[in-house]
Amino acid sequence: MNADNGPLLVATDLRKVYGPTPALDGADFTIRAGEVVAVMGPSGSGKSTLLHCLAGIVRADSGAVRYRGRDLTAMSDGERSALRRSDFGFVFQFGQLVPELTCLENVAMPLRLGGLRRREAEERAAGWLGRLEVADIADKRPGEVSGGQGQRVAVARALVGQPRVVFADEPTGALDSLNGERVMRLLTDAAHDTGAAVVLVTHEARVAAYSDREVVVRDGKSRDMERMS
Numbered sequence: 001m002n003a004d005n006g007p008l009l010v011a012t013d014l015r016k017v018y019g020p021t022p023a024l025d026g027a028d029f030t031i032r033a034g035e036v037v038a039v040m041g042p043s044g045s046g047k048s049t050l051l052h053c054l055a056g057i058v059r060a061d062s063g064a065v066r067y068r069g070r071d072l073t074a075m076s077d078g079e080r081s082a083l084r085r086s087d088f089g090f091v092f093q094f095g096q097l098v099p100e101l102t103c104l105e106n107v108a109m110p111l112r113l114g115g116l117r118r119r120e121a122e123e124r125a126a127g128w129l130g131r132l133e134v135a136d137i138a139d140k141r142p143g144e145v146s147g148g149q150g151q152r153v154a155v156a157r158a159l160v161g162q163p164r165v166v167f168a169d170e171p172t173g174a175l176d177s178l179n180g181e182r183v184m185r186l187l188t189d190a191a192h193d194t195g196a197a198v199v200l201v202t203h204e205a206r207v208a209a210y211s212d213r214e215v216v217v218r219d220g221k222s223r224d225m226e227r228m229s
């Protein structure tokens with residue numbers, strides 16, 4: 001199904017309430033392999049909740065999330081975490097690197113957790129640091145590098161395991177515009193090269209400009225024109 005670039009991840013009529021607050025109120029979403037889709041909308045509209053449901057971090061109250069034909073909402077917690085580790089990568093706004101580890105060790109960590117030997121994991125991690133143009137800070141700890149460098153390390157860590165989908169929630173939110181654009185260019189180039197899809201939550205038009213397509217969320221509702229029957 002995906003070999004011919006069919007939908008990779010499809011969400012239908014997602015609903016989620018937090019107490020009296022409807023965070024999602026009938027949200028649809030579709031992404032294909034290799035596509036970069038920006039999820040846009042005002043603050044509090046439900047963008048992050050949608051991303052968390054798509055990634056299987058949060059379970060929607062109703063609606064379906066199908067990933068390569070499998071319904072995420074019907075999986076056990078263990079199955080969903082295994083899927084997240086094997087198929088998904090994550091980049092958040094900040095605070096995602098382990099402060100005690102070097103940048104190289106941070107990037108190698110997903111591979112080490114997957115059972116790869118240290119030497120091979122670190123060789124691959126070094127390759128990704130080079131690709132993200134931060135090879136020179138491999139031995140520094142996250143507290144010793146700039147915000148832009150740290151985000152490039154986080155992107156390397158998200159991509160090192162060759163995920164099929166990268167979930168990025170305001171990945172440039174803490175960066176100035178020059179560094180933000182650099183991170184977006186490196187993230188989208190790397191994703192296009194590896195064929196990974198990117199779900200990019202942002203409220204900034206200049207960040208969304210790096211996407212192939214935009215989905216707008218308003219009051220927990222999203223319209224996805226690409227939705228397949």
Ligand SMILES: Nc1ncnc2c1ncn2[C@@H]1O[C@H](COP(=O)(O)OP(=O)(O)OP(=O)(O)O)[C@@H](O)[C@H]1O
Binds near residue numbers: 041044049
């Ligand atoms: N864990 C939670 N507990 C309670 N309410 C929540 C929780 N997560 C989200 N909400 C509420 O759900 C609604 C949607 O939040 P969400 O974070 O998805 O919006 P957003 O569009 O990503 O916002 P922002 O752009 O400000 O990050 C908001 O009213 C928010 O307060």
